[in-house]
Amino acid sequence: MTAARFSSSDPVADRRADYAEQFAARGDFQAAADVLSSALELVPAWTAGWFRLGEFHEKAGQGEAALRAWDQALELDPADPFGASLKRDLARAMPVAESMPPAFVELLFDQYASRFDAALTRGLEYRGPDILLARLQANGFERAAHALDLGCGTGLMGEVLRPFSGRLAGVDLSAGMLAEAEAKGVYDALAKADIARMDMVPAQYDLIVAADVFAYVGALEAVIAWCRAALLPGGYLAFTVEAAEEDIVLKESRRFAHGAPYLENLLTQAGFAAIDLAPCVVRKDRGEDIHSFCVVAALPAICHDREGDGEARIPA
Ligand SMILES: C[S@@+](CC[C@H](N)C(=O)[O-])C[C@H]1O[C@@H](n2cnc3c(N)ncnc32)[C@H](O)[C@@H]1O
Structure with missing residues (x-):
C-alpha cells in the first residue's frame, strides 16, 4: 500500500x-x-502515518510495535483504507480474515487505475481474460445475450468479451477503474457497487465473469449465491482465483487464494451442474508464476428453485 504518499497536512x-x-x-x-x-508526535491523528509506521516496525522485526501502530490506524479510521486490519491479521499465527475492507480495495485500485493496463499486461504478463474466454468456449459457451463483468476494472475482460456479448454490463468498487473502463467504450452499462455485499438480483444474465477479482473478496458464499440467482437457466459463471491448498487463505500479498474442494462444494451446493476447474497461471508477481484456477460453472438448462426477486443495484 502506498500510505507513504499521503500528506499529513503538516509541513514539518x-x-x-x-x-x-x-x-x-x-x-x-x-x-x-x-x-x-x-x-506522528506532531500529527497524532495521521492515519496513513500510523499505517506506515506499522510497516517500518514490521520490517525492523518489531511485531508488537507494528500491531500497536496498525491498531492506532484502525482506531483513527475504521473504514481501513490502507488495509491495516489485513496486516494485523497476517501477523497472527493463523490469519482469520475472510473479507477485505472495501475502502482498502477502492483506494488501492483508484491509485492504480491509470497505470493498470500497462502494469498488468506488460509487467505481470496478465492473461486472465484470454484464459477465461478459452475455458468458457471449451465448456460449450458461444455467445451471451446479456453478460455481466464483476470487478470489471479498466475493461480488459470486457474487451475480450465484447464480440461474444449482446448487452455487456460491468460493475466495480473503484471509480478510477470504472472511468478507465468507460473510456474504452466496450460496456453498455457500468456501475459502482460492492459485489461482496449485494442484495439478491433477479435472473437476467446468461454469463457472469470475474477475472482476478475474488482474490479481493475472500469468502465467496455471498457472491456465488447472488450470482446463481442472477443467472438464467443454462447460464455460466466463470472466474479465476489464486490457488490454495486450504479453503481460503490470506496471503502475504494481502490477496486471498482459494482451494479446489471449497470452490467445488460451494458451486455444487449453489446448484451449478457442470463445474470445470482448470489449473492455470493467470499472471506473475515479482517474477513468480501465480498458480491459479480458472473455474467455469454452468446452471442446468431448467432450474426450479430460483431465488432473486430483490431490487437490482447493478446495471441492467
Ligand atoms: C485485479 S483487478 C481485475 C480487473 C479486471 N477484471 C481484469 O481482468 O482486468 C480487480 C478489480 O476488482 C475490483 N474489486 C475488488 N473487490 C471488489 C468488490 N468487492 N466489488 C466490486 N469490485 C471489486 C477492483 O476494484 C479491481 O478493479
Missing part, C-alpha cells in the same frame, strides 16, 4: 516522514520508525 511532519522514507529506502527500518514516530 511531512519533512520528517520524507526522511523516514529515505532511511527505509536504505534498509534502515529502525531509524525510519524512529523518525516517523517523531513526525
Whole structure:
C-alpha cells in the first residue's frame, strides 16, 4: 500500500516522514520508525502515518510495535483504507480474515487505475481474460445475450468479451477503474457497487465473469449465491482465483487464494451442474508464476428453485 504518499497536512511532519522514507529506502527500518514516530508526535491523528509506521516496525522485526501502530490506524479510521486490519491479521499465527475492507480495495485500485493496463499486461504478463474466454468456449459457451463483468476494472475482460456479448454490463468498487473502463467504450452499462455485499438480483444474465477479482473478496458464499440467482437457466459463471491448498487463505500479498474442494462444494451446493476447474497461471508477481484456477460453472438448462426477486443495484 502506498500510505507513504499521503500528506499529513503538516509541513514539518511531512519533512520528517520524507526522511523516514529515505532511511527505509536504505534498509534502515529502525531509524525510519524512529523518525516517523517523531513526525506522528506532531500529527497524532495521521492515519496513513500510523499505517506506515506499522510497516517500518514490521520490517525492523518489531511485531508488537507494528500491531500497536496498525491498531492506532484502525482506531483513527475504521473504514481501513490502507488495509491495516489485513496486516494485523497476517501477523497472527493463523490469519482469520475472510473479507477485505472495501475502502482498502477502492483506494488501492483508484491509485492504480491509470497505470493498470500497462502494469498488468506488460509487467505481470496478465492473461486472465484470454484464459477465461478459452475455458468458457471449451465448456460449450458461444455467445451471451446479456453478460455481466464483476470487478470489471479498466475493461480488459470486457474487451475480450465484447464480440461474444449482446448487452455487456460491468460493475466495480473503484471509480478510477470504472472511468478507465468507460473510456474504452466496450460496456453498455457500468456501475459502482460492492459485489461482496449485494442484495439478491433477479435472473437476467446468461454469463457472469470475474477475472482476478475474488482474490479481493475472500469468502465467496455471498457472491456465488447472488450470482446463481442472477443467472438464467443454462447460464455460466466463470472466474479465476489464486490457488490454495486450504479453503481460503490470506496471503502475504494481502490477496486471498482459494482451494479446489471449497470452490467445488460451494458451486455444487449453489446448484451449478457442470463445474470445470482448470489449473492455470493467470499472471506473475515479482517474477513468480501465480498458480491459479480458472473455474467455469454452468446452471442446468431448467432450474426450479430460483431465488432473486430483490431490487437490482447493478446495471441492467
Ligand atoms: C485485479 S483487478 C481485475 C480487473 C479486471 N477484471 C481484469 O481482468 O482486468 C480487480 C478489480 O476488482 C475490483 N474489486 C475488488 N473487490 C471488489 C468488490 N468487492 N466489488 C466490486 N469490485 C471489486 C477492483 O476494484 C479491481 O478493479
